[in-house]
Amino acid sequence: MDLDRMLDRCQTQQWSVDDLDWSPAPRALSAADEQLVVQMFTDMAAIERLAGAMFVEQARRARDPRLQAIFESFVIDEERHAVVAERLARHYDVHRLKAYAVTPALTAFAPPFLQAIRTVSDDVANGYITAGELILDIALLRSLDDFVADPMSAQAMQRINRDESRHIAIDYHMVAYYASDEYLLDLHRRPSPPLRDQLRAARAMALVMVHAAPFFRGVFFDPLGRIDPSSKRIREVFKNIQLLAAKPGVRRRPIAKWFLLCMEVFNHPLTGRFLGGVTARMVGVDRSVMSWLTTAEEMARASRATFDELAEQALRAKTIH
Ligand SMILES: [Fe+2]
Numbered sequence: 399m400d401l402d403r404m405l406d407r408c409q410t411q412q413w414s415v416d417d418l419d420w421s422p423a424p425r426a427l428s429a430a431d432e433q434l435v436v437q438m439f440t441d442m443a444a445i446e447r448l449a450g451a452m453f454v455e456q457a458r459r460a461r462d463p464r465l466q467a468i469f470e471s472f473v474i475d476e477e478r479h480a481v482v483a484e485r486l487a488r489h490y491d492v493h494r495l496k497a498y499a500v501t502p503a504l505t506a507f508a509p510p511f512l513q514a515i516r517t518v519s520d521d522v523a524n525g526y527i528t529a530g531e532l533i534l535d536i537a538l539l540r541s542l543d544d545f546v547a548d549p550m551s552a553q554a555m556q557r558i559n560r561d562e563s564r565h566i567a568i569d570y571h572m573v574a575y576y577a578s579d580e581y582l583l584d585l586h587r588r589p590s591p592p593l594r595d596q597l598r599a600a601r602a603m604a605l606v607m608v609h610a611a612p613f614f615r616g617v618f619f620d621p622l623g624r625i626d627p628s629s630k631r632i633r634e635v636f637k638n639i640q641l642l643a644a645k646p647g648v649r650r651r652p653i654a655k656w657f658l659l660c661m662e663v664f665n666h667p668l669t670g671r672f673l674g675g676v677t678a679r680m681v682g683v684d685r686s687v688m689s690w691l692t693t694a695e696e697m698a699r700a701s702r703a704t705f706d707e708l709a710e711q712a713l714r715a716k717t718i719h
């Protein structure tokens with residue numbers, strides 16, 4: 399990854415909400431669809447702000463000044479996406495059928511999640527951020543745009559997608575770093591955090607697990623079930639997450655070990671029968687994405703691919719029809 403070039407792209411590809419042409423009238427939607435679309439854009443604004451807060455944290459942890467500047471530009475991007483989502487919510491709220499508010503499960507999830515992101519180790523925080531961005535960009539935004547099927551949403555999403563391509567590229571770049579020997583060496587050289595901090599991180603993670611399942615259900619799985627009943631996009635996301643676990647450097651990190659253990663318990667005929675539900679709940683996701691979505695051949699190919707290639711593959715999933 400050429401960080402100078404990436405930083406240059408981050409600066410030159412900035413845009414403003416008013417660059418979009420907001421004048422076209424929205425296409426006619428049924429009352430039920432209008433409510434679903436406005437609710438989803440309302441939640442999207444809150445999720446984009448959550449993503450922004452995660453990049454504030456990434457900027458704080460970055461030691462390379464270019465990387466720090468890149469993350470700071472992502473914070474600006476995510477706030478712009480949040481404002482666009484709010485405007486899209488107003489744009490499609492044609493009949494004022496009800497008052498909309500952010501889904502309570504999302505409001506409840508955000509503070510403990512951010513607290514956890516601040517306290518856990520760098521690679522764990524990055525793992526959650528990468529997975530979160532994949533779910534948001536590839537599953538939620540793409541499915542929502544398909545469902546709305548209107549030029550206004552398409553125009554906004556095209557701009558947002560360009561920003562998100564940079565975010566995903568850097569998310570994967572960071573996964574590569576945290577999977578490297580260089581990071582492991584650095585980790586060994588650092589004194590381990592005091593017990594009090596470790597307990598605080600464990601408590602924060604436990605709180606996240608309490609709120610994760612209702613959050614994922616209310617904000618991702620339930621609405622996605624309505625707008626993408628085939629669930630092809632969410633499956634595509636989890637397939638890309640599973641492919642990352644094919645990389646030997648990733649597999650040795652505790653977060654990947656934990657994920658792979660949960661997958662093993664869930665997919666084993668015996669343990670899966672009794673502990674499948676609990677395991678899915680611990681990961682915080684729907685049972686449908688806990689099965690292996692990759693073939694042995696795809697995993698073997700992913701293990702040999704570079705992280706840049708895996709990032710490109712993940713981004714390609716957005717263009718699948
Ligand atoms: Fe975003």
Ligand SMILES: [Fe+2]
Nearest residue numbers: 449531562565
């Ligand atoms: Fe993003």
